[in-house]
Amino acid sequence: MxxxxxxxxxxxxxxxxxxxxxxxxxxxxxxxxxxxxxxxxxxxxxxxxxxxxxxxxxxxxxxxxxxxxxMGKETSLDYYNPNYLQYNELDKKIRNSLVIEGIVSEDKPVSKDMLEKVFKYGIDAAVEIKNIIIFNKIMV
Missing domain, CATH: 1.10.260.40 (lambda repressor-like DNA-binding domains)
Known part of the structure; x- marks a missing residue:
């Protein structure tokens, strides 16, 4: 495997x-x-x-x-997570950004699933950038 x-x-x-x-x-x-x-x-x-x-x-x-x-528990938007307050702040920032960008309206709730996808894709983008940096270091 x-x-x-x-x-x-x-x-x-x-x-x-x-x-x-x-x-x-x-x-x-x-x-x-x-x-x-x-x-x-x-x-x-x-x-x-x-x-x-x-x-x-x-x-x-x-x-x-x-x-x-x-990444399991550390990235979960779970109330029992010790980092819940940090994620709660992140949640607010993501929601505000989604409203500002016109992706969702202010009066409609954003699902936990949508927030986790936004978070995951943000992490995936960061990982891709890191891989490009690592690849460039390898090629030097």
């Missing part, structure tokens, strides 16, 4: 095997063996790969299909 995920994640970002190998400080052939399923990366390498692709190690290992399960 990890070999398939490694290849898929790399191809999604248009990275070459040599780019990822350089980031991991291993040979291109060693990384190629990971993608072919001939070798398995050690724990430290799995953690580096998860950081590179901004996915959980559980996702890499095939234990979940949720790429961002490492």
């Amino acid at each position: 990890i070999s398939e995920r490694l290849k898929s994640l790399r191809e999604e970002r248009n990275f070459l095997q040599k780019d990822v190998a350089k980031y991991l400080n291993i040979s291109t052939s060693a990384y190629g063996y990971y993608e072919q399923g001939k070798r398995n990366p050690d724990t430290e390498t799995i953690n580096k790969i998860a950081d590179l692709y901004q996915v959980s190690t559980d996702y890499l290992l095939g234990r979940t299909n949720n790429r961002n399960s490492h």
Whole structure:
């Protein structure tokens, strides 16, 4: 399972095997063996790969299909979350932005689902920007 995920994640970002190998400080052939399923990366390498692709190690290992399960409770808009007040402030800012942009009207409630999608897409955009920065560092 990890070999398939490694290849898929790399191809999604248009990275070459040599780019990822350089980031991991291993040979291109060693990384190629990971993608072919001939070798398995050690724990430290799995953690580096998860950081590179901004996915959980559980996702890499095939234990979940949720790429961002490492974000679970910390990003949930849940009253019982210790960071609820911060999210409550974020919720207000997002709602105000949606009203200002004309996406929703001020008198209509914004669903929790919509707020979570806005938050998720914002995170996804930030991750994409980070990947571009990492890729540019690799290519230097």
